[in-house]
């Protein structure tokens with residue numbers, strides 16, 4: 001059976017008319033399960049670990065401009081690769097035999113179809129397998145394919161998270177400070193900053209006492225840790241949605257938290273402080289607070305956006 005969105009639509013239709021209600025969340029879960037089944041099926045026939053395929057798919061989903069309504073898989077292999085540079089638009093039945101393109105038949109119907117989920121996954125796995133299927137091989141294949149360091153790093157990080165938790169279903173979140181702590185924050189997006197010339201405030205300041213624990217808000221990988229003259233002791237975590245979470249002015253780090261570590265919502269990473277605005281160790285030039293910044297990568301560039309609505313939502317979810 002093919003795992004397509006229309007199957008799920010048909011199932012939903014059936015359930016509605018049989019009096020069984022289905023929520024959007026359950027539908028998402030069904031799609032996620034169907035996708036995991038596709039990744040694992042491809043792994044079984046290509047030996048490509050499912051979490052690499054899942055991570056590539058997730059990354060491409062994050063940068064996708066428009067959804068493909070009839071497909072579960074978001075990976076979009078460019079025509080010149082699929083068909084071969086000299087064979088644009090070659091019929092699907094001829095790709096495997098005639099062209100030098102990458103297009104492969106993954107579901108055994110004799111066609112290499114660019115819009116068939118199993119063909120796409122099989123083709124991607126087959127192409128990476130030319131380099132091999134261990135971590136370093138995959139990294140080299142991804143570098144040659146995307147030619148962009150941040151893309152490779154993001155995909156490898158997502159894969160690491162999927163491998164560790166054994167699933168792609170990772171939507172849990174947390175608020176960065178314990179709800180019982182005494183803290184306050186308001187929306188200060190874009191406020192002017194004094195130190196370091198004309199900068200605007202790219203984040204939300206959550207005021208709290210020295211030493212209040214600071215937690216990861218999503219699943220992610222620690223990408224950066226260390227001193228910066230503005231941010232003081234800070235830490236950066238990249239999640240599975242191409243978001244980079246920036247925690248600054250920390251008093252210190254939680255013991256054992258290092259670059260490359262996988263974290264989950266609620267993992268303590270450090271504590272609230274007032275470090276920064278000077279050489280390493282500078283502290284107390286402003287009241288203690290956590291500066292929370294968020295950055296989004298679209299596959300070409302990275303920019304900061306207002307974390308305030310996210311913080312509000314995480315706080316609400318943590319309360320329930």
Ligand SMILES: [Zn+2]
Pocket residue numbers: 201203204205290291292
């Ligand atoms: Zn701030």
